[in-house]
Amino acid sequence: MSQTIKQQKQKMSFSQKLSAYGTIFAGIALIVIFSILSPDSFMTFDNAINITRQISFLVIIAIGATLVMSVQEFDLSIGAMASLGGVVSAKLAIAGVPIFVSILVPVVIGFVIGLISGAIVTRFRVLSFVTTLAMGTVIGGFTFWLTGGSTVFENIPESFKFLGQTQIFVFPLLSIIMIILVIIFWYVMAHTTLGRRFYAIGGNEKASEVSGVSINYYKTIAFALCGMLAALTGALLASRLGSAHPTGGEAYFLNAYAAVFLGMTVVRSGISNVVGTLFGAAILGILANGLTILQVPSFMQDVITGIIIIAALIFQKIGRE
């Protein structure tokens, strides 16, 4: 009897492992397929570096989404926030403000707007979904007013492009910033009180409240950090492109959540986590990069990407049952 239970246990853990690492297998398989089909272009050191730079924006903005999702909330304003961050930093750079300040100001603005969203959600107990959607509209309107709807690029000083276009040896500064942020937020989430509180609230809000955790405080902090990272993403994007488009960040909004959800399938517990998010963003980045190199038409790229996300979610669900 106990033998069979033990066996079952082992079997369970095998299938769970499979589901847990299914997404990772898929990621490795993608790399193998692309390498076989395009050994000269895909499987090169240059392209590996290229991919890390391309996914850096997605990873940074998705870390913010990871934090908000860890407390079981959503922030739908991150795309608009990134657009605003880009436009504000570009405008400041044009005005002759030092580059450090022109990045810092939008980051602070993002933090403050996040605080406001978080405060509204927690104090009035309204749905974060709707609140942040409305906040995104407000931010978008503000950005449009700031730019008159046109791309900001004239007279951007060369120094502003430092963060986005510099290489240290062969490594893009953007990739290095991404890795540093991943390490910081991985540490915060895994090894600090803040991270543990986030997960505790996300796991069981009532229980956390009863045990004296200030739900409102921690949730608000999660929104503020999310806003901050979104604005930073926008500023870095503007630095890389040498221009800021009033809707330039929108494209990262859905992809950020796709990365977070893919990341949730990487761990057995199925909760949002920073390393998983990095992995999810990497899969999306590798797909976009590899399929472009293979000259797959963009509509087919969308189809393939969507199918892979759905498949990952299904595998995880099966694995957990």
Next chain:
Amino acid sequence: MKKLLMLFMGIALVAVFTACSSDGGEEGTQENASNDDGEKSISILTPYLSSVTTKQMVDEIEVKAKDNGWKVNVIDTKGDAGGLASRMEDVILAKTDAIVIVSTDPNQVAAQIKQADDAGIPVFGSDSGYIEGMTMNATSDNEEMSKMMTEYLFEQLDGKGKLIVLTHRPHPGVLKRTETLDALLEEYPDIEVLTEQEVEVPGPIESARQQMENLLLANKDDDAITAVWAGWDEPAIGAAQAIEADGRDGIIVTGIDGNSQAVEMIKDGSPIKATVEQNFIGMSEIVIEQMEKVFNGEEVDGTELYAPATLITAE
């Protein structure tokens, strides 16, 4: 095991899609572009494939390139400038033979244009603008279009009349058109400008319609207004609607752009009598022509080349 199987089925699906679409199923997986046995591979990139005119240009370039026996890869990033930059890097790494950016401000991908230039890959623009590092850009000449339209209008008026100008000077293209009008007006002293009105954007049709209604009320005599010159088609449509509703005859309205609603109104005998159609097909043809030259090792004809526009009238 079942899961593992499903996983591999999923991956196999991707592989099949990739293999099928990377080559149209013609020949294996040798997609790599830089083969010197003559087969060229070009990449067309745009963030605005959903726009009608952009799609028209992309399709035309694609068809013509395929006629030349080139392989074509069309990439749309759905309004995402960052994505456009990333995809451009990808095709540069894949050693594509040429890049065409369509309806894109090249300043947004300035770093990638430089990267392509360093890699010896020519970058062409179609209705995009020209910056350093690109090979050339094909676009419309606003000055020429305005000249064509304005001269036609002044001919219709026999060189004399009372003109209303509906424009929007903050827009660089419309500004150029309006400045061309200003210059031509100097040559026609008998054409008097009653007033110049700034049309509000967005909502130019409604804005122009209201302005025209007011101007019609203010100038009630039959020949008090003889023509309306609009900086682009939408205000022309609004002005024509106001004139039609008022039942006034003998006022000629003109626009510029070749907007399909305006073209239809011209054919239906509305007060809009003419417009100038931007030649998007022509831009595509220029891009292909110049690309052929580059592939043959020749020089391009210029960095900013204009596709000739066509005058559209009721005839």
